[in-house]
Amino acid sequence: MTASARPSPASSPVSIEIGNASYPRLVRWGHAYQRESGVSLWHSYVLTSADGPVLIDPLMPDGPTMGQLEAIVEQMGGVPAATILTNDMHERSAYAARSQWGIPVWAPLAGDGEYEARPDRLYGATDRLPGGIIAIPVHAAFVGDTLLKWTAPDGRGVLFSGDVFMERGDHLIIHAPGANPRAATSIEEVAANLRTALAPHLDSIDLVFSAHGTPFKGDARAEIRRLIGAA
DSSP: OOTTSOOOSSBOOOEEEEEETTEEEEEEEEEEEEETTEEEEEEEEEEOOTTOOEEESOOOOOHHHHHHHHHHHHHHTSSOSEEEOSSTTOOTTHHHHHHHHOOOEEEEGGGTTSOSSOOSEEEOTTSOOGGGOEEEEOOOSSTTOEEEEEEOTTSOEEEEEETTEEEOSSSEEEOOOOSOTTSOSSHHHHHHHHHHHTTTTGGGOOEEEESSSOOBOSOHHHHHHHHHTOO
């Protein structure tokens, strides 16, 4: 990766969430955008794996942050093996990264027909994703909403929640559905679907990383159970 990527404004410095400066395992960077409803925070991630680095919902940063990210990704193994999207709304810089570096785009199968361009691979619950990531498709606010579960090198279970769960300081919320007829119609419907989809995974989730909020630092399992009404 090089700093010649198309920049996006107001990107924050890279934050190493798992690992350290000499051994980065999971990295986050973000962008702040002013919207009518207030400031929107968009977060992107890159993790290390036996397959190579993997990007999650990437929005390429501005020059200074890009230089920092480039150096860290080089430590993690060089050009990422894949970009993985968590729904049809998060194409972001995926195709620019594919054009510049040849990074293939993996996108949820349920989102097919909603994408701005053509992903390289459409994935579902039974597919093996790069990095050993597990796909957990859910019927939620957006078409193709998918939770991505990754086991970090230290053994902790990481849930990339995309737009499904969003951090709000000391708690999480479920994203309210919009008007798309293919998506869920209520938070209650989303919660009911999540109870089923997350049942095999609840006891192994330690951290939640949202596409629109900083990492949740509380008791992730208890908070998810509260939100979805799980016993």
